Amino acid sequence: MNEDIKEMIYKGYIYIPEKEEDFVLGGKTKLKLPPLRSNSSWLNDLPEEETQIKQIETSNCTAFAFTNAIETLLPVIKLADKGINYSDRALGISAETFPPGNGIQKVADTVRHKGLALERLLPFTNEKTAEDYYDKEKITPLIKAIMREWVKNLDFKYEWAFSWSMPLRDKQQGMIESLKYSPVAGSVYAWQEDNGFYVRPPGAQDTHLTTFVGVVPNSHWIVFDSYPPFLKKIPFDIVPMQAMRFEIDRQKEKTFWQKFKYYFRGYIPQ
DSSP, X not given: OOTTEEEOOOOOBOOOOOOTTSOBXXXXXXXXXXXXXTTOOOTTSOOOOOOSBSSSXXXXXXXXXXXXXXXXXXXXXXXXXXXXXXXXXXXXXXXXXXXXXXXXXXXXXXXXXXXXXXXXXXXXXXXXXXXXXXXGGGSOHHHHHHHHHHHHHEEEEEEESSOTXXXXXXXXXXXXXXXXXXXXXEEEOTTEEETTEEOOOTTOOOOEEEXXXXXXXXXXXXXXXXXXXXXXEEETTOOOSSEEEEEEEEOOOOOHHHHHHHHHHTOOOO
């Protein structure tokens, strides 16, 4: 091994294949809002740096990747103030995350259907065990109500940046195009450093979810991570096993007939 290569393995991302009927950017898309960053860079919009490891390793990278992306995106589209900080812990508990981790789509669906709460309501402090960190009793009635209010007010949607079966060039283009719309939650092998770049060893599987926030085409990707150093470079020819971009808009008022339909399905969306 090259003596300049440094490696420490972190886990928290579980690969669960996307379904064939799922929407993929560049194919059948359900997201309609216009691009926001023509240069595919969010480096001037990043939120506060936060680590997912203190006294314990939380294996909660999926939640950190999503909250980092959302905290970056919302102020840009004027739906939150700069510095908004959501509880990664609350999202992890709501998504039923527990070591060794979680899948990307389950966490995305949790954001969409259960919502987010502010970090100050359920912070990551000095928890000493995973059982304590992921204690479901920490999601109080107040936190649940705030998360429901988030869903009531904000319409969170997502789609895959590319299909796993696409050739490398199409995946790269899918990533570049996705970054024009939002930061991208993407899987990586965490972490093996080689001369300032973080690489995936031949034959290795991705182990971690992070937030892609920029690209230098034909050179490298830039990620905003939940482990220091928080900004990392990944070679351009290494793309995620899975990657997802987002769209957030204000919820539209439901019509009488939509409410009528939901009533007879047995529930009314909050």
